[in-house]
Amino acid sequence: MRQNVLIGLALLAGLWLARNLYVIFLGLPDEAAQGAIYRIMFFHVPSWFTCFTAFFVAGISSMLYLGKKSTMYDTLAVSAVEVGVVFTIIGLVTGSIWGRIIWGIWWTWDPRLTWALITCIVYSGYLMLRRAIDDPTARAKNSAVLCIFAFASVVITYKAIDWWRTQHPGPVLSIRTGGGNMDPAMEAMLFSNWGALLLLCIVLVAVRMKQEDTSREVESLRRYAHAA
Amino acid sequence: MSAAAPAVQISDLWKYYGDYPALKSIGLSIHAGSCLSLLGRNGAGKTTLLRILAGLLRPQRGDLRIFGHDPRDGATRARIGILGHGIGVYEELSALENLKLFANLYGLPNAAESAKDWLKRTYLDNVSDSLVREFSRGMRQRLAVARAFIHGPDLLLLDEPFTSLDDRAIALLQSLLQGALNRGATIVMSTHQLREAMELSTDVALLNRGKLVFQGPRPVEMLQDPTWLYRTYGEG
Amino acid sequence: MNFVSQTLTVAGKDIRSEIRTKESLNAAISFAIVILVIFSFAVDPSAEQIKEMSGGLLWIVFAFAGALILNRSFARELGNDCLDALICSPVPSAALFTGKAAANFVLLMVVEAVSLPIFGVLYNMQWMRDPATLAAVCMLATWGITIIGTVFSALTVNLRLRELMLPVLIYPMMIPALMAAMRLTTVLISEGTIPADDIIWLRLLVGFDIIFTALSVMLIDTVLIG
Numbered sequence: 001m002r003q004n005v006l007i008g009l010a011l012l013a014g015l016w017l018a019r020n021l022y023v024i025f026l027g028l029p030d031e032a033a034q035g036a037i038y039r040i041m042f043f044h045v046p047s048w049f050t051c052f053t054a055f056f057v058a059g060i061s062s063m064l065y066l067g068k069k070s071t072m073y074d075t076l077a078v079s080a081v082e083v084g085v086v087f088t089i090i091g092l093v094t095g096s097i098w099g100r101i102i103w104g105i106w107w108t109w110d111p112r113l114t115w116a117l118i119t120c121i122v123y124s125g126y127l128m129l130r131r132a133i134d135d136p137t138a139r140a141k142n143s144a145v146l147c148i149f150a151f152a153s154v155v156i157t158y159k160a161i162d163w164w165r166t167q168h169p170g171p172v173l174s175i176r177t178g179g180g181n182m183d184p185a186m187e188a189m190l191f192s193n194w195g196a197l198l199l200l201c202i203v204l205v206a207v208r209m210k211q212e213d214t215s216r217e218v219e220s221l222r223r224y225a226h227a228a
Numbered sequence: 229m230s231a232a233a234p235a236v237q238i239s240d241l242w243k244y245y246g247d248y249p250a251l252k253s254i255g256l257s258i259h260a261g262s263c264l265s266l267l268g269r270n271g272a273g274k275t276t277l278l279r280i281l282a283g284l285l286r287p288q289r290g291d292l293r294i295f296g297h298d299p300r301d302g303a304t305r306a307r308i309g310i311l312g313h314g315i316g317v318y319e320e321l322s323a324l325e326n327l328k329l330f331a332n333l334y335g336l337p338n339a340a341e342s343a344k345d346w347l348k349r350t351y352l353d354n355v356s357d358s359l360v361r362e363f364s365r366g367m368r369q370r371l372a373v374a375r376a377f378i379h380g381p382d383l384l385l386l387d388e389p390f391t392s393l394d395d396r397a398i399a400l401l402q403s404l405l406q407g408a409l410n411r412g413a414t415i416v417m418s419t420h421q422l423r424e425a426m427e428l429s430t431d432v433a434l435l436n437r438g439k440l441v442f443q444g445p446r447p448v449e450m451l452q453d454p455t456w457l458y459r460t461y462g463e464g
Numbered sequence: 465m466n467f468v469s470q471t472l473t474v475a476g477k478d479i480r481s482e483i484r485t486k487e488s489l490n491a492a493i494s495f496a497i498v499i500l501v502i503f504s505f506a507v508d509p510s511a512e513q514i515k516e517m518s519g520g521l522l523w524i525v526f527a528f529a530g531a532l533i534l535n536r537s538f539a540r541e542l543g544n545d546c547l548d549a550l551i552c553s554p555v556p557s558a559a560l561f562t563g564k565a566a567a568n569f570v571l572l573m574v575v576e577a578v579s580l581p582i583f584g585v586l587y588n589m590q591w592m593r594d595p596a597t598l599a600a601v602c603m604l605a606t607w608g609i610t611i612i613g614t615v616f617s618a619l620t621v622n623l624r625l626r627e628l629m630l631p632v633l634i635y636p637m638m639i640p641a642l643m644a645a646m647r648l649t650t651v652l653i654s655e656g657t658i659p660a661d662d663i664i665w666l667r668l669l670v671g672f673d674i675i676f677t678a679l680s681v682m683l684i685d686t687v688l689i690g
Contacts, residue, residue, distance in 0.1 A: 066683075066686055069288055071246070071247075118636055118639055121636045122636045122637065125632050125633045125636060128629065128632060128633075129619075129620070129623075129629065129633065132620075132623045132624060132625055132629055133622075133623065135245050135246070136245060136246025136247075137244060137245055137246060137288075137690070138622070138690060141686060141687075141690070142619050142687065145615075145619060145683050145686060145687055146616075146619065146633065148679065148683065149612075149615070149637060149676075149679060150637070152675060152676070152679060153636070153637040153639075153640070156640045156668075156671070156672060156675070157639055157640050159668075160639070160640040160643050160644070160668055161643075163664060163665075163668075164643050164647070216246050216247055217247055219246050219247070219248075220245075220246050220247035220248035223245065223246075223248040224248060227271055227437055279548075279690075282548070282552050283551070283552060283689065284548055284551055284552065284689065284690065285689065285690040286689055286690065300685075300689070302554040302555075302556060303554070305552060305553065305554045306554040308552060310548065310549065310552045312545050312548055313545060314543075314544040314545025314546070314548065315544045315545070316544055316545050316546055316548060316549030317544060317546070317549075318477070318481055318544070318546055319543065319544065320481040320484040320485050321477070321480065321481060321484070325480070329473065329477050330549070330553065332473045333470070333473060333474075333550070333553040333554070333555050334553055334554060335554065359484070375549065
């Protein structure tokens with residue numbers, strides 16, 4: 001049953017993305033200032049939203065884990081972080097490609113970029129910590145604590161970097177703010193694609209949760225075998 | 229010590245490592261003034277249970293009361309003494325500094341006095357200012373015993389206390405434990421050294437793969453034949 | 465025994481054993497000096513630019529040297545199962561934590577007090593232009609580093625790759641505090657005072673300290689008890 005729902009949702013996400021791709025490439029005209037490359041924004045911006053949503057969910061479920069000690073919340077937290085990191089990387093890569101075309105450089109220490117990179121590193125640390133702990137209960141507990149710290153730190157960093165980079169403005173910073181208002185059709189597409197990516201994210205998290213449950217089961221079976 | 233509340237009251241206690249239950253539905257009541265030997269082979273859950281009693285681990289499910297209170301209450305912990313595998317004293321501090329530290333942590337009114345007193349009782353008064361890292365094995369063990377007893381605990385939790393102790397330390401520990409029992413303290417110890425333990429024990433409990441398979445007064449048979457319980461209830 | 469004296473007892477114990485062995489203090493101070501020396505090869509030490517990057521250099525040194533101290537903080541308790549003995553004592557986890565954090569704070573401040581004059585001599589820098597404010601900034605930022613470092617020292621104490629994991633986890637978390645400390649130290653060394661529009665960094669530093677101290681004190685019991 002659960003499997004079928006998942007497959008259905010995955011198909012829906014796939015179709016939605018395919019439809020969006022069709023509209024993005026064939027339905028929408030090139031943007032006046034940026035030309036064809038602006039289309040990458042339809043993936044870049046929503047993946048940024050999606051990763052933040054995922055990390056938020058991970059933070060909340062880590063708190064719930066510490067409160068209720070139910071492994072379900074730990075499973076949700078690790079799955080959300082893992083998928084969130086993937087979307088952070090998608091955001092970084094698409095942003096980098098866009099920057100190469102528009103700014104002429106792959107990377108600049110723009111506040112958003114810096115923040116995304118640090119976030120990616122912080123949450124990779126979370127995934128590394130998990131790999132270093134063998135006992136599943138200690139792993140769940142310690143990584144839940146780390147996840148709460150990570151979220152707090154990432155929120156503070158977001159603000160701090162903004163101040164830092166504003167004080168040392170980069171040569172290309174104004175381009176990002178000077179985009180002006182978006183065409184309504186493009187804005188609608190942005191949100192539509194966010195929906196599609198969020199759905200994809202939910203499917204991936206659900207699949208990952210299932211896999212995490214299975215691996216925990218395998219782990220406990222190994223302990224049973226060891227004890228027998 | 230209140231006669232009403234048992235020293236340790238456990239009901240339906242479960243401890244999991246992931247999905248694997250290390251302790252399954254443990255129910256145990258240890259009345260004040262008794263000495264319980266916790267038996268079972270390696271991996272049966274003895275250390276896990278003792279660590280839960282000491283407040284070092286939290287069970288996932290079940291209720292645990294020590295003298296009628298939560299084991300993580302400061303006041304409850306002040307009544308518990310632990311002696312585990314490690315000696316629990318600092319190598320780079322002297323014997324006296326170690327005992328003074330723990331006397332202070334336990335909030336004893338005369339920390340220095342109690343520390344000196346316990347150094348005397350464990351025959352370490354002539355080396356009180358030497359660093360622990362210069363101590364021989366036997367001296368360390370005696371210092372560990374002093375550390376566990378310094379605050380006059382009402383409940384002693386001992387994990388394999390006789391393992392790797394020399395004769396002098398065993399004799400000292402046994403006399404201290406007997407003294408503690410005489411003043412009404414409760415002792416819970418896990419042990420493989422059945423002969424040493426059976427002299428003191430009033431009760432025994434046997435753990436088998438996380439389950440409590442026997443609990444009760446020490447059977448008379450065990451004085452003559454300490455392995456009687458293992459043979460009768462399985463798990464050799 | 466109240467919370468403060470419990471904290472002081474734990475802190476005193478840590479500082480006393482550190483003074484006996486000097487294992488992390490020696491390592492941290494020599495490490496700090498080595499980085500200061502190596503850095504002279506990265507830039508021309510006589511250049512005016514060094515003033516502009518003084519804060520950055522100093523806080524990289526302090527953060528790196530700090531990791532050596534923080535690594536030892538809970539690892540010191542592992543031998544002989546001392547951590548179990550401490551947790552079993554009636555001292556609340558929060559006092560245990562603040563005590564250990566206070567000890568780390570003192571040790572890291574010692575490293576900074578030794579490194580700063582050496583930095584001044586090696587790079588010919590007038591760093592004593594507003595010593596009181598500089599000390600305040602150092603204390604605020606060091607507390608931020610210490611609080612994150614101590615809580616993660618407890619979190620990683622039972623890990624196989626403890627020494628490697630701790631820096632990987634703490635440096636990204638410390639970035640806001642390090643940014644503020646770098647900026648404030650730079651202006652204090654190059655201009656001798658904190659300009660009005662940099663006061664915001666002082667506020668960030670205070671906010672960082674408060675938020676993470678509160679989080680740590682709230683979560684430390686969960687961290688220490690399995």
